[in-house]
Amino acid sequence: MKLLVNFSRGKGRKPIIAQVVRDTGVLINVERAVIDSSEGEALIDVPDDQCQLVRNSMTSLGARVRMLEHGIHFNEQECVDCGACISICPNEVFSFTPDWKLALAEERCVLCGKCIEACPHQALMLPL
């Protein structure tokens, strides 16, 4: 399960992720993170059965946590079925149907975002 964690770094600069790993013993995989002097946002991956535990622990430390149930956002209107994304994706999310329509295996997506730049038609976006 993927969780999007937002936290402010106002007072004390608490190491939220490290704290949660220590308190819960759950190994958190940080897939991407943007952290500046005042706030941070991290996309983390945790085992499904420990998701609630991690979520509660983070929330109690003052973070806002949202479950991400979706992979990359696909705008079918903009897509022309070229396939530029297919060879770029490290997890083989994209493929063609027999009649050359682009198909997505959303459950494989780790939201790395590499396909976003590679799409000439801006049909792929992070689901935020």
Add this chain to the structure above:
Amino acid sequence: MHKTIDQINERIRDGSARVVTAEEMPAIVAELGETGALKEVDVVTTGTFGAMCSSGAFFNFGHADPPIRMERIWLNNVEAYGGLAAVDTYIGATQQSDTREDQYGGAHVMEDLVAGKTIELRASSRGTDCYPRRTITTELLLEDLNQAIMCNPRNAYQRYNAAINTTDRVLHTYMGTLLPNCGNVTFSGSGGLNPISNDPKFRLIGSGVPIFLCGAPGMVIGEGTQHSPAGGFGTLMVTGDMKKMSPDYLAAATMYGYGVTLYVGLGIPLPVLDLDVVRATAVRDEDISVDMIDYGVPSRSRPLIRKVTYAELRSGSVEVNGEIVRTSSLSSYRRARAVAQELADWIKKGSMTLSLPTRPIDATRQVKPMHQTSKGPRVMDIMDRQIVSISESEEIKTAAQKLLKGETNHLPVINGEGTLVGIVTTFDVSKAVANPGKAKLVRDIMKKKVVTTTIDEAVDIAVHKLEKFNISALPVVDAEHHVIGMLTAINLGKLFGGRWLK
């Protein structure tokens, strides 16, 4: 046996013509034989849908009151050509917005107009006795224009080289994103569905021939720019009425790191006149091969990695040096098929009849490279030939002394065989001195991944490397990786001494 164009048009008009797509033709020829296919099929439709940068449109806005002779023109902040007077312009697909850069361009203006959206026209003029007005700003729909005539100088490339990247960094090219170390292959084109590939001798495709252009009926004007059919790279100049175009067959795009382009859907119906046409239209993806080119080499003549067919490329992966590499198409095969199918439907309905060329296209031409009257500066012209280098087993202190004595900020690091193995800068040495740790020797602090140049590399390419990697010097190496010079930001100053810039 042969058929005339009049017989075929007669059948189109009475609704009895047999029209098939170029994708269906190989199987028909295999089943019925060439003579049988000639008897059976009257028209083969082709199609392609891909990025065609050399595209654009002429617009006439009608006269304002008081009238203006537009000299500078912007449509949604994308500059259009102002040299046509008075209210005519040409907008090119790749022209980028003054405000939104590569996120919006001429291609998007055309896409928005075809989609029925409003476009803001801004124009200025110096004002004349007959055209006193100096500026105008107005909002326009496609229907408000007197003419909107798409006119694309170079479309429908017969085939296109596949792209690969042997360097160790990601490249962003007009062939899309190329992953490092041969991480993927990109290609473009509809292969066996491509119009010219079904008529490589240009017997049927030429001036005046009716076509499908972005969902509207259009016409071949003649050979396209850079037309080079002798090497299998024929192109076409085409035109069509933008007011009749469909958003399904025209799509603006941005190739990341390269810029704006327009995806164009283009199809040509080919009359099946004789056995030569049958044989030409039986072409398959397997029969059309292209060069797989290393885009890691920033030169006009990029190295050939291997030959590859459209069938292999479309299969999803190809073999490169013993490894399986995934492929990505940049053009849409699905939409290319839709173009050929819709064009076939037009002809079956009788809404388009065929013509033979009023003027043929030369099938033997070969494109020439640019005639360059002056060669740009090369690395050898400005590099430092005096090299201060250091061996990897020397102490950091020695490096500091050499940097001071040599009055340089970069020391190439040489191994026992005299070849380049790293680089240390004043920054690296200062860091090691300021934070004394375990590092004692040059090899402990040197950067092992060195970006280099060669004596005959163009300075522009070397400068691109300096910018891209945010560094200020490049060791100049020979084929054996011996350092024969250094190119630093200071050397670039020589370019401004009047020696190269006139």
